[in-house]
Amino acid sequence: MENSISTKIESLRKALRMNNIQFIIIPTSDPHLSEYVAGHWKSREWISGFTGSAGTVVFSLSEAGLWTDSRYFLQAEEQLKDSGVQLFKDGLSDTPSIYEWICSKAVEGDCVGIDGERFSISEVEKMKDIFSSHNLSINTRANFINELWTNAPSLPQTELFYLDEQYSGESVEEKLSRIRKEIGKAKSNALLITALDEIAWTFNLRASDVEFNPVAIAYAIIYEKSAALFTNCDRISPEAKNRLEKAGVNLFEYDYIYKVLNELPIETKIMIDGSKTNFALASAIHHTENIISCVSPISFMKSIKNETESNGIRKTVIKDGVAMAYAFHWLEEMVKSNKRVTEISFAQKLKEYRSQQKDFFCESFGTIAGYGKHGAIVHYSATKESDAEIGIDNLLLVDSGANYFDGTTDITRTIILGTPTPQQKRDYTNVLKGHIALASIQFPKGTHGAQLDVLARQFLWNSGEDYGHGTGHGIGHFLCVHEGPQNIRIRDNGTELQKGMLISNEPGLYKAGQYGIRTENMVLVQEGESNDEFGKFLRFETLSLYPFDTKLIEISMLSEKERCWINQYHQKVYDSLSPLLNQETKLWLAEKVKTI
Numbered sequence: 001m002e003n004s005i006s007t008k009i010e011s012l013r014k015a016l017r018m019n020n021i022q023f024i025i026i027p028t029s030d031p032h033l034s035e036y037v038a039g040h041w042k043s044r045e046w047i048s049g050f051t052g053s054a055g056t057v058v059f060s061l062s063e064a065g066l067w068t069d070s071r072y073f074l075q076a077e078e079q080l081k082d083s084g085v086q087l088f089k090d091g092l093s094d095t096p097s098i099y100e101w102i103c104s105k106a107v108e109g110d111c112v113g114i115d116g117e118r119f120s121i122s123e124v125e126k127m128k129d130i131f132s133s134h135n136l137s138i139n140t141r142a143n144f145i146n147e148l149w150t151n152a153p154s155l156p157q158t159e160l161f162y163l164d165e166q167y168s169g170e171s172v173e174e175k176l177s178r179i180r181k182e183i184g185k186a187k188s189n190a191l192l193i194t195a196l197d198e199i200a201w202t203f204n205l206r207a208s209d210v211e212f213n214p215v216a217i218a219y220a221i222i223y224e225k226s227a228a229l230f231t232n233c234d235r236i237s238p239e240a241k242n243r244l245e246k247a248g249v250n251l252f253e254y255d256y257i258y259k260v261l262n263e264l265p266i267e268t269k270i271m272i273d274g275s276k277t278n279f280a281l282a283s284a285i286h287h288t289e290n291i292i293s294c295v296s297p298i299s300f301m302k303s304i305k306n307e308t309e310s311n312g313i314r315k316t317v318i319k320d321g322v323a324m325a326y327a328f329h330w331l332e333e334m335v336k337s338n339k340r341v342t343e344i345s346f347a348q349k350l351k352e353y354r355s356q357q358k359d360f361f362c363e364s365f366g367t368i369a370g371y372g373k374h375g376a377i378v379h380y381s382a383t384k385e386s387d388a389e390i391g392i393d394n395l396l397l398v399d400s401g402a403n404y405f406d407g408t409t410d411i412t413r414t415i416i417l418g419t420p421t422p423q424q425k426r427d428y429t430n431v432l433k434g435h436i437a438l439a440s441i442q443f444p445k446g447t448h449g450a451q452l453d454v455l456a457r458q459f460l461w462n463s464g465e466d467y468g469h470g471t472g473h474g475i476g477h478f479l480c481v482h483e484g485p486q487n488i489r490i491r492d493n494g495t496e497l498q499k500g501m502l503i504s505n506e507p508g509l510y511k512a513g514q515y516g517i518r519t520e521n522m523v524l525v526q527e528g529e530s531n532d533e534f535g536k537f538l539r540f541e542t543l544s545l546y547p548f549d550t551k552l553i554e555i556s557m558l559s560e561k562e563r564c565w566i567n568q569y570h571q572k573v574y575d576s577l578s579p580l581l582n583q584e585t586k587l588w589l590a591e592k593v594k595t596i
Contacts, residue, residue, distance in 0.1 A: 015144040022110040039153035070468030071378035113142025116280035124279040156209040162240040169308025172247040182297035193220040304500040312406030321545035323353035343369040343382040364401035364481040375516030392418030395515040412520035428552040430459040434507040450492035456507040
């Protein structure tokens with residue numbers, strides 16, 4: 001593999017020399033700037049060997065570097081070994097940015113190459129400002145990997161089907177009406193949609209074009225009285241075609257979007273989200289003075305779950321909890337019988353139990369089952385080479401989820417099958433206390449997620465510890481497991497938490513070479529108390545249903561309020577799941593939720 005990577009890099013550098021380009025930046029993204037991309041666009045993975053879901057690789061004619069965040073530091077170190085690609089740990093104070101690194105290596109007159117389809121308008125404008133100040137130029141058509149990667153997977157063409165209102169809670173016509181009101185407020189005539197989850201939500205469409213994400217590769221434009229969807233139309237189901245035509249949606253082939261944008265009438269004012277629209281697509285619009293830059297109104301609409309969606313998610317967490325109960329019970333019995341279970345085989349068993357649940361569609365991401373030191377790799381993905389046997393001497397961290405027609409799940413539990421050490425119990429309890437603090441808080445309307453983040457970290461901070469990822473991310477409804485703009489993290493993105501937003505609550509602690517701990521539930525923002533003097537408050541409704549490992553809890557560290565919260569939560573778990581379990585698993589669950 002190392003030789004293969006070296007050969008690919010040398011071929012790339014040859015192409016750079018032939019085109020008088022001294023640097024090239026290769027991101028993770030696709031033309032839709034998605035977090036998770038179809039195999040057709042996994043060029044960064046192909047050229048570097050790094051398989052994480054986030055990262056950017058940069059090549060000069062003699063050096064190379066890969067930038068990724070703390071979730072992937074350990075994974076990247078392993079996968080980049082002997083590749084000639086240096087790891088740069090994003091987010092650390094002594095790590096130069098990609099642009100700083102390029103500017104420090106470049107000489108005046110050098111050219112930086114990018115594929116304009118893989119970068120947003122705003123990112124390219126930022127590059128231009130930085131590089132021009134160093135007398136460097138940009139080539140936005142440096143898509144050499146398309147030529148080098150001769151056996152790249154083709155564009156996915158899975159069936160595109162309609163998600164009925166019994167699951168979505170709102171028709172396409174109703175959604176288009178709401179969106180058009182926002183177009184009118186902006187004094188615009190049209191809205192360009194490029195984000196795959198926004199297209200799926202707007203048109204009540206789902207597909208399997210991207211692994212773990214029930215979306216279709218497509219673009220869309222919404223006009224004042226009609227709409228256009230650009231995709232491979234042959235794979236749209238008859239029902240979906242009928243529903244779209246009824247809603248006034250015209251169907252076109254995927255690449256036809258460039259022609260439509262190129263020929264937009266001069267008087268058409270079109271709204272574009274510069275952070276979600278790729279540079280090449282925007283460049284097809286000649287009348288740039290009629291581009292209205294905005295944040296996509298669909299992003300915020302989609303983040304607020306309606307009653308049908310909220311009730312659907314409440315159903316999914318019961319199904320998910322049942323599947324987890326069967327899977328973890330199976331794991332315990334196997335290990336007790338001295339039968340071999342590995343990280344991969346347990347992940348497969350968990351998927352098997354989920355797939356038996358009603359309306360199961362797919363996993364919402366690849367299960368992270370990390371035993372021992374693998375649990376300290378935040379987004380660990382077991383391979384044949386790393387696949388560890390699960391034993392009784394260390395912690396097992398399992399982060400998993402699924403997509404059902406009525407909702408998406410994301411849940412993490414950390415357990416031990418043997419006897420924990422005092423340190424493991426202290427660490428686990430500090431993480432759990434942060435989880436409970438966030439789950440229990442009531443906060444004034446207008447609060448941002450960044451204002452709540454410290455609640456989950458406080459007990460770790462008091463011990464001089466922390467974790468490098470956010471505390472909470474938005475979650476879609478039968479859509480992407482990571483959804484914006486709502487989140488809970490240290491850096492504020494300016495988004496107020498509002499009723500109906502679905503978010504994760506997932507503090508953690510990771511000790512390299514030892515173990516990892518994370519406790520994650522999904523929470524739904526609900527109305528809290530209100531009064532004339534202090535206004536309206538909001539709170540979190542904890543949705544996920546599966547017990548915490550009480551063997552790992554140091555009870556002496558809990559307050560009475562925290563202990564009551566755990567006991568009440570466990571009672572709810574048992575009441576919700578036990579009627580759906582067989583007798584043996586029901587008795588097993590009863591032991592797991594005993595009062596502490």
